[in-house]
Amino acid sequence: MFTITGACTLLAVSVLFFILGYLLWKGGHALNWDFFTKLPVPVGETGGGFANAILGSAKLLILASLIGIPIGFLGGVYLAEFGGATTAFAVRYTTDLLNGVPSIVMGIFAYRMVVVQMGHFSTLAGGIALGVMMVPIAVRSTEEFLRSVPNTLREGALALGATKWRAVATVVVPAALPGITTGILLALARVAGETAPLLFTAFGNMFWSPGWNQPTASLPDTIFKFAISPYEEWHQQAWAAGLVLLTLVLATNIGARLMLRRRYF
Amino acid sequence: MKRVLLILTLALLCISCVDSDTSRTNAAAPQAGQVLINGAGATFPTPIYSKWFSEYHRKFSNIQINYQSIGSGGGIRQMIEGTVDFGATDGPMTDEQLQQAKTKILHFPTVLGAVVPAYNIAGVTQDINFTPEALAGIFLGKITKWSDPELKKANPGINLPDQNIVVIHRSDGSGTTYVWVDYLSKVSPEWKSKVGVNTSVNWPVGLGGKGNEGVAGLVKQTPNSIGYVELIYAVQNKMGYGKVRNPVGAMIKADLASVTAAAASMKNMPADFRVSITNAAGKDAYPISSFTWLLIPSKIQDAAKKKALTEFLQWMLTDGQNMVEALSYARLPKEVVAMEQKTIAGIQ
Amino acid sequence: MRSSSTIVAQAGAPRRARTFRQRLFHGDQIAHAVTFIFAASIILITALLFYELYSGAGLTRQKFGWSFLMGRIWDPVALEFGALPFIYGTLVTSAVALIIGVPLGVGAAIFLAELAPIGVSSGLAFIIELLAAVPSVIYGLLAIFTLVPFLRDDVTPVLQSTLGFLPFFQGVSYGVSLLAGGSILAIMILPFIISISREVLLAVPQDQREASLALGATRWETTWNVVVPYAKAGIIGSIFLALARALGETMAVTMVIGNDPKINLSLLGPGYSIAAAIANEFTEATSDMHISALIELGFVLFCITIVVNAVARLLILTTTRRAKA
Numbered sequence: 046m047f048t049i050t051g052a053c054t055l056l057a058v059s060v061l062f063f064i065l066g067y068l069l070w071k072g073g074h075a076l077n078w079d080f081f082t083k084l085p086v087p088v089g090e091t092g093g094g095f096a097n098a099i100l101g102s103a104k105l106l107i108l109a110s111l112i113g114i115p116i117g118f119l120g121g122v123y124l125a126e127f128g129g130a131t132t133a134f135a136v137r138y139t140t141d142l143l144n145g146v147p148s149i150v151m152g153i154f155a156y157r158m159v160v161v162q163m164g165h166f167s168t169l170a171g172g173i174a175l176g177v178m179m180v181p182i183a184v185r186s187t188e189e190f191l192r193s194v195p196n197t198l199r200e201g202a203l204a205l206g207a208t209k210w211r212a213v214a215t216v217v218v219p220a221a222l223p224g225i226t227t228g229i230l231l232a233l234a235r236v237a238g239e240t241a242p243l244l245f246t247a248f249g250n251m252f253w254s255p256g257w258n259q260p261t262a263s264l265p266d267t268i269f270k271f272a273i274s275p276y277e278e279w280h281q282q283a284w285a286a287g288l289v290l291l292t293l294v295l296a297t298n299i300g301a302r303l304m305l306r307r308r309y310f
Numbered sequence: 311m312k313r314v315l316l317i318l319t320l321a322l323l324c325i326s327c328v329d330s331d332t333s334r335t336n337a338a339a340p341q342a343g344q345v346l347i348n349g350a351g352a353t354f355p356t357p358i359y360s361k362w363f364s365e366y367h368r369k370f371s372n373i374q375i376n377y378q379s380i381g382s383g384g385g386i387r388q389m390i391e392g393t394v395d396f397g398a399t400d401g402p403m404t405d406e407q408l409q410q411a412k413t414k415i416l417h418f419p420t421v422l423g424a425v426v427p428a429y430n431i432a433g434v435t436q437d438i439n440f441t442p443e444a445l446a447g448i449f450l451g452k453i454t455k456w457s458d459p460e461l462k463k464a465n466p467g468i469n470l471p472d473q474n475i476v477v478i479h480r481s482d483g484s485g486t487t488y489v490w491v492d493y494l495s496k497v498s499p500e501w502k503s504k505v506g507v508n509t510s511v512n513w514p515v516g517l518g519g520k521g522n523e524g525v526a527g528l529v530k531q532t533p534n535s536i537g538y539v540e541l542i543y544a545v546q547n548k549m550g551y552g553k554v555r556n557p558v559g560a561m562i563k564a565d566l567a568s569v570t571a572a573a574a575s576m577k578n579m580p581a582d583f584r585v586s587i588t589n590a591a592g593k594d595a596y597p598i599s600s601f602t603w604l605l606i607p608s609k610i611q612d613a614a615k616k617k618a619l620t621e622f623l624q625w626m627l628t629d630g631q632n633m634v635e636a637l638s639y640a641r642l643p644k645e646v647v648a649m650e651q652k653t654i655a656g657i658q
Numbered sequence: 659m660r661s662s663s664t665i666v667a668q669a670g671a672p673r674r675a676r677t678f679r680q681r682l683f684h685g686d687q688i689a690h691a692v693t694f695i696f697a698a699s700i701i702l703i704t705a706l707l708f709y710e711l712y713s714g715a716g717l718t719r720q721k722f723g724w725s726f727l728m729g730r731i732w733d734p735v736a737l738e739f740g741a742l743p744f745i746y747g748t749l750v751t752s753a754v755a756l757i758i759g760v761p762l763g764v765g766a767a768i769f770l771a772e773l774a775p776i777g778v779s780s781g782l783a784f785i786i787e788l789l790a791a792v793p794s795v796i797y798g799l800l801a802i803f804t805l806v807p808f809l810r811d812d813v814t815p816v817l818q819s820t821l822g823f824l825p826f827f828q829g830v831s832y833g834v835s836l837l838a839g840g841s842i843l844a845i846m847i848l849p850f851i852i853s854i855s856r857e858v859l860l861a862v863p864q865d866q867r868e869a870s871l872a873l874g875a876t877r878w879e880t881t882w883n884v885v886v887p888y889a890k891a892g893i894i895g896s897i898f899l900a901l902a903r904a905l906g907e908t909m910a911v912t913m914v915i916g917n918d919p920k921i922n923l924s925l926l927g928p929g930y931s932i933a934a935a936i937a938n939e940f941t942e943a944t945s946d947m948h949i950s951a952l953i954e955l956g957f958v959l960f961c962i963t964i965v966v967n968a969v970a971r972l973l974i975l976t977t978t979r980r981a982k983a
Contacts, residue, residue: 046878046882047769047772047773047877047878049765050765050766050768050769050773051769051773052765053761053762053763053765053766053769054765054766054769054770054774054782056762056766057762057763057766057786057789057848057852058782058785058786060789060845060848061785061786061788061789062785064789064792064796064800067800067804068796115696116696116699116700119692119693119696119697120693120696120697120699120700122693123690123693123694123696123697124697126693127689127690127693127694128694128697132694132697135701136697136698136700136701138967138971139700139701139704139705140700140704141898141902141963141967142704142960142963142964142967143700143703143704143707144898144899144902144903144906145901145902145903145905145906145959145960145963145966145967146707146906146956146959146960146963147905147906147907147908147932147933147936147937147956147959148794148906148907148908148933149908149933149936149937149940150707150711150906150933150936150956150959150960153940153953153956154706154707154710157710157714158706158710177703180700180703181700181899181902182850182899184697184700185895185898185899186854189854189857189858189892189895190857190858190861192891192892193858193861193892194861195863208684208685208686209685209686209689210685210686210688210689210690211685213689214689223857224857224858224861227787227853227854227857228854230787231787231790231849231850231853231854234787234788234790234791235790235791235903237791237793238790238791238792238793238794238796239793239794240793240794240795240909241908241909241937244941264793265793265795268793268795268796269793269795269909272795272799284796287792287793287796290791290793291788291791291792294788294791295784295788295791298784298787298788299784302784
């Protein structure tokens with residue numbers, strides 16, 4: 046039986062390697078220094094890059110994290126530690142609902158709430174759309190992993206005289222931290238690759254977008270627009286950008302785990 | 311924990327450094343002179359628009375025109391809601407849409423394009439001739455095999471296989487679809503009553519591909535299929551595409567000359583430039599051609615934006631037109647250019 | 659000998675009940691309040707979303723009422739809208755995704771948690787989590803170039819020769835189909851199921867395993883009969899996360915599902931999903947009725963999610979209650 050499970054793992058892992066290999070094959074030669082430092086150029090000209098998309102994605106994800114991580118983490122803590130039966134049920138239920146909203150509907154929602162109010166597209170609107178999308182995954186995983194911490198730890202802390210919040214903050218959360226990090230990083234990874242919510246909020250930009258108030262390019266958005274164009278050079282850049290996106294997410298993943306592992310193990 | 315915070319702060323500092331640096335590189339001139347304009351709309355002219363806006367930015371480095379191709383309908387809607395400075399569309403706005411907008415919106419034709427029937431038939435490398443009845447019949451689902459008499463009649467020398475035709479259309483709303491069904495409505499009363507004209511329609515048969523690229527991909531992958539794509543997609547993807555019979559009776563293959571001929575054969579261009587040139591009756595005209603328009607508000611509050619847009623339009627009609635053919639778009643006829651130059655003066 | 663009262667008197671009078679201010683600023687109450695506010699904001703956002711969808715769909719709700727759910731025609735020109743084909747497509751592709759993805763995902767999670775050495779396990783889990791970051795556009799493009807021809811040329815003949823008597827596998831296949839949609843969704847939900855299930859399985863206390871082994875169970879019996887049931891709630895939670903993602907996935911599905919709003923019993927035929935329809939038509943829709951119809955589709959999906967979640971919660975409640983009894 047274990048061999049079957051091993052085969053499942055092999056299948057899952059090989060899918061990723063297949064994707065990475067395909068991206069490399071198709072877009073590898075478009076990766077050069079220009080790719081990371083220059084703005085996109087129209088078709089027929091060489092030397093363009095995705096620099097504004099990379100920066101734009103970074104800014105959007107920072108904004109999304111500022112919204113998604115606090116709400117997600119603290120919401121999860123509430124559900125696992127403080128919640129009463131009915132309110133916890135309500136919060137859990139609505140979180141699952143939020144998770145099922147298609148990304149384009151989330152984009153439409155952010156459009157109506159932010160863009161129409163502000164009168165123009167902006168990085169802020171995109172960040173809000175992505176942040177809200179991060180919340181359900183972050184909440185659910187935080188709650189799951191806090192629950193999985195054995196009660197003995199909580200009781201031990203309380204027996205030593207800690208107040209409830211102290212017990213949670215200094216004992217329970219650190220015990221569950223690897224899992225919580227997984228959940229938050231999973232949420233971040235998911236929104237890093239989302240295009241649909243950004244079409245109507247961050248809108249896209251051929252140039253740099255300083256500040257938070259203007260439309261901005263982002264990796265998934267530019268990948269999408271280049272991929273549906275008729276030009277082979279743009280296609281190659283789209284594949285290369287996909288590779289870059291995955292690498293950046295991997296780097297963030299590794300970086301976050303390294304920082305946390307040292308501290309808590 | 312302290313190390314985590316340190317690294318995070320460093321990362322944020324890096325990003326904000328690059329960010330503020332970009333605002334400096336954005337303008338050779340001081341910040342006050344920088345003009346940022348946002349536009350949204352059709353995907354069909356994206357290649358030429360991105361070329362134009364990039365060239366214009368090189369000429370005037372303080373003017374940034376950011377165009378995003380979210381679709382003709384998206385461009386129209388964002389213009390109505392006022393979230394962008396200009397729009398672009400493959401299908402002109404209707405009267406009701408114009409009424410919904412807060413200010414009066416002007417249409418400016420920019421380039422001409424064509425929609426072609428692209429196909430993938432095993433063993434057929436020649437150009438297939440399509441009569442209007444054949445195209446309408448195929449897309450209505452009434453002509454189901456490549457060996458149908460209607461097709462055989464127009465292609466005596468070609469060995470069309472006795473296979474089912476797999477129809478491929480657009481799944482997303484699009485100006486390309488608009489042009490295609492506009493043509494079908496003109497040549498087939500049954501199409502007009504049963505399906506009609508819009509950017510999205512209820513297709514009687516067929517599979518839907520997303521975007522021109524999606525249709526091109528599906529056609530290339532699916533044996534014995536036919537789909538409609540913008541000319542440039544067929545050319546870039548090296549797909550076989552057929553000739554279409556125009557009202558005068560000639561079988562015309564789409565290329566720059568035949569598309570310009572379609573525009574030139576139009577007798578009266580209305581003052582607001584909203585016109586359909588499908589099924590044009592010129593001798594060498596390709597019958598499935600179309601203008602694509604920029605949507606510009608007739609009153610622009612911001613003086614700097616107004617100056618930038620009006621000057622861009624002038625540039626587009628003169629220098630800009632010289633760049634279009636390299637990207638497989640047909641240039642505007644001289645008469646239309648002259649009319650547009652007069653209209654630009656009317657922007658307040 | 660001192661009387662008890664003096665002892666009490668010496669110990670000090672009982673403390674006064676805490677004042678409101680003291681209660682308000684006590685650490686636990688603050689923590690409770692703060693976390694509650696954040697948790698409540700989730701409810702607020704969801705309620706706002708519900709309201710926006712409901713009001714945005716006003717036009718078509720008035721015009722069609724309940725027949726919107728039953729109608730099979732989607733005609734933006736004649737302004738005739740019916741959601742049934744989309745509902746069907748969404749449910750079918752999600753079901754296929756779960757049927758393929760859950761066994762694969764849970765199987766891989768079991769392997770990674772129980773059998774693989776911790777270093778290998780972490781490394782592989784890392785790699786699998788990356789699958790979550792692949793943009794759905796890239797999934798879609800890859801699927802068109804690799805998955806669709808694979809299904810059309812290699813998988814379909816096998817399916818038709820072995821299971822062809824079932825109505826699910828009959829008919830002509832062009833590659834783009836409900837099966838393709840479900841398959842790409844299965845791949846997209848794998849990282850969620852695997853990561854979270856693995857972590858939950860790892861969190862099962864070691865003494866559970868040791869007790870089982872001590873009683874003479876084999877390693878597999880321990881895993882399947884002790885560890886997995888212990889982690890069941892977490893695994894089911896991950897499946898829900900995965901299902902929610904499958905229901906709402908937009909880009910990748912629309913590229914491979916065929917985008918044909920018809921109800922096909924055969925999985926090999928094309929179909930259409932709610933999210934794909936919204937993504938395809940929203941940017942171009944200009945008539946108010948069309949936009950309203952698309953928003954109502956979004957609202958319908960929201961309601962489907964409500965129902966699916968309710969059913970699932972009931973399932974969990976009954977199974978865990980039985981286990982406790």
